[in-house]
Amino acid sequence: MLYxxxxxxxxxxxxxxxxxxxxxxxxxxxxxxxxxxxLIAFGWGFGTILIGYDCPLTHVENWARREAGQEGLPxxxxxxxxxxxVIYPDSAIGLVRAAVAVCVLVSWVGYARRLxxxxxxxxxx
Numbered sequence: 001m002l003y004x005x006x007x008x009x010x011x012x013x014x015x016x017x018x019x020x021x022x023x024x025x026x027x028x029x030x031x032x033x034x035x036x037x038x039l040i041a042f043g044w045g046f047g048t049i050l051i052g053y054d055c056p057l058t059h060v061e062n063w064a065r066r067e068a069g070q071e072g073l074p075x076x077x078x079x080x081x082x083x084x085x086v087i088y089p090d091s092a093i094g095l096v097r098a099a100v101a102v103c104v105l106v107s108w109v110g111y112a113r114r115l116x117x118x119x120x121x122x123x124x125x
Contacts, residue, residue, distance in 0.1 A: 003068035010061040014078050017057065021045035022100050025107025029114050042104060048077075049097070 020027075024038035048055050055078065062072035073081045088096050 001068075003064045004070070007061050007064035007068060007070070010057055010064060011078075011082070014055075014057045014061065015082070017041065018045065018079070018083075022103055023107065025104055025111055028107070028111050032111070032115060035111060049079075 020038070021041050021044075024034070024041055028035040028038055044055075047053060058073060058078050061078070065072050084090055084093055084096075
């Protein structure tokens, strides 16, 4: 039972991480110092897709599932297991990736504009 709970908790953390990759830039509008954390999360998240390196959360969930006597995630990973074909159809993967990229880009542009708007010009009182 403990391993099953660990697997479920790991999946929940994984969902939160994926959500943060998508919307973390918008959170930085309110808390500007968090942009660095978002840049790291974005780099890691997109690196797992573009470069294909493994996510440690997937390894933890797989280990906990096996210890609980369950089947692990498929080799295609967390997103393909929980999101692709469940939240959106397999045929929409390119569109979903583009939408996520646009969302992140919009958040960064908005962050930069907000940051620029909070600075006062040199020499003004």
